[in-house]
Amino acid sequence: MGKSKKFETEAIRTQLERSQYLEHSSPMYLTSSFVFEDAEDMRASFAEEKERNIYSRYSNPNSSEFIDKVCKMEGAEDGFAFASGMAAVFSTFAALLSSGDHILSARSVFGSTHSLFTNFFPKWNITHSFFKIDELETIDKMVTPQTKVIYAESPTNPGVDILDLEALGRIAKKHNLILIIDNCFASPYLQQPIKFGADLVIHSGTKLMDGQGRVLAGITVGSKELVDKIYRFSRITGPALSPFNAWVLSKSLETLAIRVDRHCENAMKLAEYLEQHDKITWVKYPFLKSHPKYEIAKRQMKAGGCVVAFEVKGGLEAGRKFFDSIKLLSLSANLGDSRSIVTHPASTTHSKLSAEERQSVGITDGSVRISVGLEHIEDIIGDIEQALS
Known part of the structure; x- marks a missing residue:
């Protein structure tokens, strides 16, 4: 060859x-x-x-x-x-x-x-x-x-x-x-x-x-x-x-390409769903047209990745209620897993930063990070829907 x-x-x-x-x-x-x-x-x-x-x-x-x-x-x-x-x-x-x-x-x-x-x-x-x-x-x-x-x-x-x-x-x-x-x-x-x-x-x-x-x-x-x-x-x-x-x-x-393809497909569908939800303040996903750097993302990335960030309306209390209501998805600090993972950055991965430092990089008390896994997208969305409601 x-x-x-x-x-x-x-x-x-x-x-x-x-x-x-x-x-x-x-x-x-x-x-x-x-x-x-x-x-x-x-x-x-x-x-x-x-x-x-x-x-x-x-x-x-x-x-x-x-x-x-x-x-x-x-x-x-x-x-x-x-x-x-x-x-x-x-x-x-x-x-x-x-x-x-x-x-x-x-x-x-x-x-x-x-x-x-x-x-x-x-x-x-x-x-x-x-x-x-x-x-x-x-x-x-x-x-x-x-x-x-x-x-x-x-x-x-x-x-x-x-x-x-x-x-x-x-x-x-x-x-x-x-x-x-x-x-x-x-x-x-x-x-x-x-x-x-x-x-x-x-x-x-x-x-x-x-x-x-x-x-x-x-x-x-x-x-x-x-x-x-x-x-x-x-x-x-x-x-x-x-x-x-x-x-x-x-x-x-050996399976990275095929796995990441599915991660990205699921993440895009989830981001589009969240963008229309009345209990969500904002959604960030690189391949959403609403992302402020959408054009740059399209230029340097093949697809948007597995992570979707969003904010639940109602601040910290609403965020906690959302996390406590999750049934299928995992509450964990990892990402890129075959299992979908929900993380609250302010109290976990970025908890060592001061409130001011978190605010300066857009991490609010209600911010949620979801690493979208390989489960069926209808089950992922279904769990998030019941947790939000």
Whole structure:
């Protein structure tokens, strides 16, 4: 086959070389370490004169297969797989930044990432500034000589706001900054930020990549030069993904496209239903024409993703009543699962933010985030309808 293979084919057919047993599906390599042929082989391996597995904290065949798949999906040169999404976020920044460096981040980021910037990095004299997601033109004036990174999520968590990745790519290139994009809500199937100028892309593999709420995982992919720095930091500090979880995720990626297609189909129908409901104040979904960044979403995403955000009329009390009335859907803090999940960001994922900080990114007391699953859409809507009534 001369031409490059399609996304779905790469997800299924990218795998390890078969062993002498000629297995059809890649086996699990549940080993902490690997043996050497002789003293010279061991010396050369540790001297990095040859590429081979030494210790599963550094690399493992299952992790390598998972990384290879994601790199092909994202159009990246290399990657490293982590024990969780937040391990990927922390390790990526820690590997690339030094004391005195400055991060420019979108104001709308995951609660734990916000805490990392505001509570922990200042201890190491790493500072940050937040820019508003709908005012990217202000970023130029916020860049300082100490600025090293521009960071953003798109779509954002939990408000499913959209940032113009191409505009961010231009700004990063103009100032010679590293652009890091959290692509977790979209998955590589719906969006590839590297095409728009991102240097690194981060995922929580726990979400859509696994898709069934089984394992924790994270991954960072991008340029070989930057990933090498992340790899060298991570092989010492030890946040590596376990071989078992890597095997699960590699198998999960085989069905990513077909699962995400159904997620998006269900989410679109739910968003359209909620938009007409008299007990809903507002609805946000990237592929609704009412979304303020609809045109940008259509330009950089294949479909709108699995997350719908909305507000129940009546504030906190009405929101609590709604959550307590849910019967079928799960009350949980995860997303991207085959099971639909309802989350109250103000009291869960973003509870560590102050009321003012939540308000600044559009998280109200009545805000609801639904990760729309793979159940029949009539059952999903039916449960939400009875909870609202």
